[in-house]
Amino acid sequence: MRTADQPIRISLFAPNGRMGKAIAMAVADDPGFEIDQNHGDVLVDFSAPDALQDSLDRAISAGIPILVGTTGLDENADERIAEAAKQVAVLRAPNTSLGIAVLAQLVETAAQLLGPEWDIEIAETHHRMKADAPSGTAWLLAQAAACGRGTDIDAEAGRAGTGLKRKPGAIGFASLRGGTVAGEHDVMFLGEKERIVLSHRAENRLIFARGALAGARFLVGRPVGLYSMRDVTGAL
Template sequence: MRTDDQPIRISLFAPNGRMGIAIAAAVAEDPGFEIDADHGDVLVDFSAPSALQASLDRAIAAGTPILVGTTGLDDFASRRIATAAEQVPVLRAANTSLGVALLSDLVERAARVLGPQWDIEILEMHHRMKADAPSGTALALGDAAARGREAKMKAERGRDGTNLKREEGAIGFASLRGGTVAGDHDVIFAGPEERLILSHRAENRMIFARGALAAARFLVGKPAGLYSMRDVIGADEA
């Protein structure tokens, strides 16, 4: 059993992926963490949807908290995560940036205050290699807006063609891909004769790695359950 003065041990489920390499670099800069491939205090999974069950099974078998940062997950994956969370602490995050976690909170508040009379559009841009669209972060921001409206999200994705008049209460998504963009997100609230735009720009993948370490620190000692980055920034405020 670890003590509070010992580094938090991180096991990387996909150590050779982009995020695995970035997290290892962040750990090297922070004496409060160390990499332990086999006996981590927290398992971190930024792999692929097809590998999700294997990472959840590993966490459950070891009784280890797990951070799931994989995007592009479907409803079946969500159910598997919820089932795992009955046995171990699971933090699911489409984006581990602390700035994006705060943005999500602001989007929810704005949607609640502005109401359904304001249209919501979400624009995201990522590097040319990103495989899923809209990004998991964009969809999470849409969920935040829907929570603010106290309504189920009605998504309009990738409009193309004719007769595309906006549905009442819909949240629109547009995706751009190119270059080496780490991640740009704009949430546009368009009202009568005015617009409010809430934005986040990721300048380097290291912001996600440092956020992942903050999430890992949060998970240590937590009871079984499903958590989010909202819980992480909420803990910092407490």
């Protein structure tokens, strides 16, 4: 059993992926962690949607918590993650940036204060290889806005360039892909003759890796249940 003065052992479900390599780099610079693929204290999954069940099964079999950072998950993912969270601690984090976690709270507050009279548009830009759109982070921010003012997320009316008229209270999305952009998100609140823009810019993939390590540290010793990055920032 791990003692408090020993490094937290990270098992990477997809060690050769972009985020797997970034997390390994972050671990190399942090003596509080080490990579141990066979005897991890926490399993970290930034893989592909179709690998979700395998990663959850691995965490349950080993009896260790899991951080799920994979985006683009299918409609059954919520149920699978909820079931796993009855057996191990699960941190679901579409974006592990601590800045994004704070941004989501700001978006929720702004949506609550401004009300449905203000339109909400979320614009996100990522590298050309990103498969899902809108991004998982864009959905996270939309959910925060919807929570703030009690509206539904209208994805169909939210696609960029569709020309669809927004339904009252709908949240729109615009997704751009190109180059090597790590991640840019703008949440725009548009009112009569004024607008508020809340933004986040990821300048390097290592910010997600460091956030994942913060999430892993949070999970160690945590009771069974489902957690978010808001829980992580609240514990800092």
